[in-house]
Amino acid sequence: MYSVCVRDHMMIAHSFSGELFGPAQQLHGATYAVEIELRRAELDGNGLVCDIGLAKRLLDEVLGSLDYRNLDDVREFRGRNTTTEFLAGEIFRRLKPRVAAGALGPDTAGALASLRVMLRESPIAWAAFEGPLA
Amino acid sequence: MYSVCVRDHMMIAHSFSGELFGPAQQLHGATYAVEIELRRAELDGNGLVCDIGLAKRLLDEVLGSLDYRNLDDVREFRGRNTTTEFLAGEIFRRLKPRVAAGALGPDTAGALASLRVMLRESPIAWAAFEGPLA
Amino acid sequence: MYSVCVRDHMMIAHSFSGELFGPAQQLHGATYAVEIELRRAELDGNGLVCDIGLAKRLLDEVLGSLDYRNLDDVREFRGRNTTTEFLAGEIFRRLKPRVAAGALGPDTAGALASLRVMLRESPIAWAAFEGPLA
Amino acid sequence: MYSVCVRDHMMIAHSFSGELFGPAQQLHGATYAVEIELRRAELDGNGLVCDIGLAKRLLDEVLGSLDYRNLDDVREFRGRNTTTEFLAGEIFRRLKPRVAAGALGPDTAGALASLRVMLRESPIAWAAFEGPLA
Amino acid sequence: MYSVCVRDHMMIAHSFSGELFGPAQQLHGATYAVEIELRRAELDGNGLVCDIGLAKRLLDEVLGSLDYRNLDDVREFRGRNTTTEFLAGEIFRRLKPRVAAGALGPDTAGALASLRVMLRESPIAWAAFEGPLA
């Protein structure tokens, strides 16, 4: 199995509900370094898992909808804790239909096996979500 | 599948038995940067794989029993080479029953699918062990 | 000249005033990985620039007053942009009198030559402030 | 499952064929930080996945055949794009028979389950190939 | 003294003349992760050393003239070894007049004290050049 991975980052504010979050119940923020790893069994005719330029553009587009925002004000997230693991899943759910719609090339969509989204929130903690694309 | 990972480190002395270890047969030491990655299929009601504060405390407790020690003097390790891969397995074996006993929360124990323990021993080498928690 | 450096991090929310900040005028956030480097011409009798445990505690105390907060609500920062470089300077200004008051040990205060505070805000940007302690 | 990983690097020139590569169609180059991760179900009698010194030597030997070269001039790569993912696969294909032939020790060959080869090409992109050794 | 630093990278091919370079006399290549650190005694009215967006654009422009090229074919470098330290100096020499001409803002030019350019060529080697801007 082959993989390619591209990395970008976003800087957001948010707060969490629930006593177990302690001081993270207050409005605070995070820089998330975000990696998306795309997996595929065989390379295409160009020797690629997918066009890395398209992968960067797609990641940039999806992160751009969250970057420099207070996630407490994002309508889709109302009533939810935007934890690092939730955001990893959410970015996966936003990437998957775009990949299926051809954002990484029309022939690539069906060939990709799976996607892993990883968010590093600090030097000592990260979270990820992975699932099938096929 | 969701993951969360927390990182800490420990600083130990040890020596290895067996000619293939060359100069590492002498008493030397290592800083191990230790990461534990916990995996779970669905997030809990708080949007979490597990309480990251509890995960840090659990890792701290398990590493605390080895940190600043000469592993050649640790009774449980007598007759064994405390290689990086062995230590990854050993930390797994110390974490698993504590997780089962509720160290990451009473409801979390049954929900976690697997655990990966990774130890970076130098800029050019690391080892890991992973196994099921369920 | 000798140096020692310890690292910690904090997670804050803030917004900036001024058109040049573009989308960073919105409430957003950052994880700051913070390093403090202390410099000294000669080591003390223990072979130290300073007690690294005390240095960690001091950094933890100063970052603790900012961590998990919305810096727009911090009274001392009213009317100021809490840019990464400003925060590096501010952490320096909070550390310097504590060092002078003996937070790193009574004999250490006078022996330290200078302090550098560095904040990494993302994988592609950091800022720092350095100044004399003597 | 246990893993050990060693890391080295190589510095090569190459160019790509195909309009989608844009400026990378020109002759350019890359530093590849290369990691090989070897996996095994049980440790051997020395407490090892494999002799890490042998693993370093093997990686060094395989990278040595590519290091400081223009890959456009390497006969085996004629007519192919030496993308990062292709090179990850190629290094795997060069390592596998050597492992089978005993390069990591005569008893290790049959015991290793799988191998993952990862190449970091820049701070924001990497690729990998993994496959079974058994 | 305050600093801000931004980072980008470029991927080039080149070869060196001189027996001491050994295999690096052959055409090979490198990924250079490039950091530019700008220093200033006092922050401006916005709380900045300089507009970080402008700094990124300036670095992108200067690296863009070298990225994805074979430096052996760059006219200005004829007869020179484009070593990592030479390139650090060269990027400094290309940045300095642009800063003086206002690329980081008209009021910033005169206020910046110095600039350091650092190029990481591999996990085990880097080079830098620093000089005054004033």
Add this chain to the structure above:
Amino acid sequence: MYSVCVRDHMMIAHSFSGELFGPAQQLHGATYAVEIELRRAELDGNGLVCDIGLAKRLLDEVLGSLDYRNLDDVREFRGRNTTTEFLAGEIFRRLKPRVAAGALGPDTAGALASLRVMLRESPIAWAAFEGPLA
């Protein structure tokens, strides 16, 4: 001013004397990632601060005298705490006369201005020593 830096590592055991060291009074160990940065005002005729191959060999030779050892047993260190900052100074003191004796090339010795030795002991702490070579 130009710089070049090369990096290697060593793995040692040691213990410290003095109550302030707490658990580090016990025999423990460390992996030290060691960087040496050499500074020079002008490049030589090859476009170099110094031959990086010679710099790696020199670092390897100096670290080789300490690697895989218990520093409590090293005669020269008797009665001293081999703290990270002490070791940075010690490595400087071992490198300086070798550089003066031509280990980096006969013409390089007099041209180098200064040397900085940095030891990373863990993900959250490092120490350094720098001094003139001229």
